[in-house]
Amino acid sequence: MYTQSTSLFERAKKLIPGGVNSPVRAFKGVGGTPVFMKSAKGAYMYDVDGNRYIDYINSWGPMIMGHAYEPVVKAIQEYATYSTSFGAPTELEIKIAELIISMVPNIEQVRMVNSGTEACMSALRLARGYTGRNKFIKFEGNYHGHADSFLVSAGSGVATLEIQSVPGVTQTVAADTLTAPYNNLPAVEKLVEEHPDQIAAIIVEPVAGNMGCILPQQDFLQGLRSLCDQHNILLIFDEVMTGFRLARGGAQELFNIKADLVTFGKIIGAGMPVGAFAGSTEIMEHVAPAGKVYQAGTLSGNPIAMIAGYTLLQTLNENPDIYRQLAEKGAYLAGGLQSVFSAAGIVHQVNSLGSMLSVHFAEYPIINFESASGANNELFKHFFHAMLERGIYLPPSAFESWFLSNALTTEDLDATIAAAKASIAVITNS
Numbered sequence: 001m002y003t004q005s006t007s008l009f010e011r012a013k014k015l016i017p018g019g020v021n022s023p024v025r026a027f028k029g030v031g032g033t034p035v036f037m038k039s040a041k042g043a044y045m046y047d048v049d050g051n052r053y054i055d056y057i058n059s060w061g062p063m064i065m066g067h068a069y070e071p072v073v074k075a076i077q078e079y080a081t082y083s084t085s086f087g088a089p090t091e092l093e094i095k096i097a098e099l100i101i102s103m104v105p106n107i108e109q110v111r112m113v114n115s116g117t118e119a120c121m122s123a124l125r126l127a128r129g130y131t132g133r134n135k136f137i138k139f140e141g142n143y144h145g146h147a148d149s150f151l152v153s154a155g156s157g158v159a160t161l162e163i164q165s166v167p168g169v170t171q172t173v174a175a176d177t178l179t180a181p182y183n184n185l186p187a188v189e190k191l192v193e194e195h196p197d198q199i200a201a202i203i204v205e206p207v208a209g210n211m212g213c214i215l216p217q218q219d220f221l222q223g224l225r226s227l228c229d230q231h232n233i234l235l236i237f238d239e240v241m242t243g244f245r246l247a248r249g250g251a252q253e254l255f256n257i258k259a260d261l262v263t264f265g266k267i268i269g270a271g272m273p274v275g276a277f278a279g280s281t282e283i284m285e286h287v288a289p290a291g292k293v294y295q296a297g298t299l300s301g302n303p304i305a306m307i308a309g310y311t312l313l314q315t316l317n318e319n320p321d322i323y324r325q326l327a328e329k330g331a332y333l334a335g336g337l338q339s340v341f342s343a344a345g346i347v348h349q350v351n352s353l354g355s356m357l358s359v360h361f362a363e364y365p366i367i368n369f370e371s372a373s374g375a376n377n378e379l380f381k382h383f384f385h386a387m388l389e390r391g392i393y394l395p396p397s398a399f400e401s402w403f404l405s406n407a408l409t410t411e412d413l414d415a416t417i418a419a420a421k422a423s424i425a426v427i428t429n430s
């Protein structure tokens, strides 16, 4: 029963464009009415009609320890009594900077912002200001937020809504965005050769999560690193999804590859609106007021957001075993889903790494946006709805990664695999 959700959606549509404050929430990719949530605890979310869901979105990534994680909730409650914003520096900002720099390799300074979009937009401006070059390379199906420069061949909602070119992004701006297929090093080399001394940065999701979950192939990231070194281009790892999720130090640690700039979001704010960009002092000192690359924010370093992020990062820093547990859960779920699809004779690809995972119904490997788009996304829609009816909340698009939280138990994973089996049985019989 979705009575309350249905009536709330009708009300919302009159007041908010498409009824939602961020496009993918509207279920456009899968059809139907979005579910309105009321509360969540641990691995479960509860909607306004009283339905319970096992959550595989995790608020799109931040809730790695599950919802309403007690230490975070307590810290927010305490700090809210001191004031919700000062607009002046606090010691807390130093403490979170120290913690982030101690966890993440290759960074010496960090600037806090309010979203992943801001982090990527600012990192790109910094790369341009630092190198004195205008163009940059991004990958088809990667998503770096909704700043104009990034809305070219973008993944996530842009892909789900099948928007080829975003109105409002001028051709002049888009002309400085060069794109290549993910996992295609020769295509990147060609772009670099064609634009000598013009490319400021290559920005990449080191594990892509905005066209489903797609892993970097052997030597792809290392190849980008070498290319950047040869041509004095900055390598930006967009770790908004992967940061503090794949490992304490993110993809840089996992793959042992150094990025020049790194962007963060999601986990760094524990569900509060936070992002950050970071790099060496040499590069970061170009940011205002140390340097002239201007970047600012009324609410940047907000005390409530900082204490939430700091508390969650402390948990992750002090308990590295969490990453082993998450990886085990991810592998268990991936294996269970693969068995279900195989037994039913359904072609499938389950891409997974650590606590990121996605399902594509295709017989060939999903390695870039083209292959992800060619999968049977009609079947995914049916699968999504059948799972939702069985209390499993998946991302409402095949172009999004699933995220596991460490609050998931083996029973939850087994229930998910059983729901997948029942869902596939219903779909194939109808």
Ligand code: PMP
Pocket: 060, 115, 116, 117, 118, 120, 143, 144, 145, 146, 156, 205, 209, 210, 238, 239, 240, 241, 265, 266, 275
């Ligand atoms: N980069 C990546 C890799 C992302 O996944 C996202 C959001 N999903 C962003 C940037 C933008 O972050 P935000 O939505 O916080 O602006």
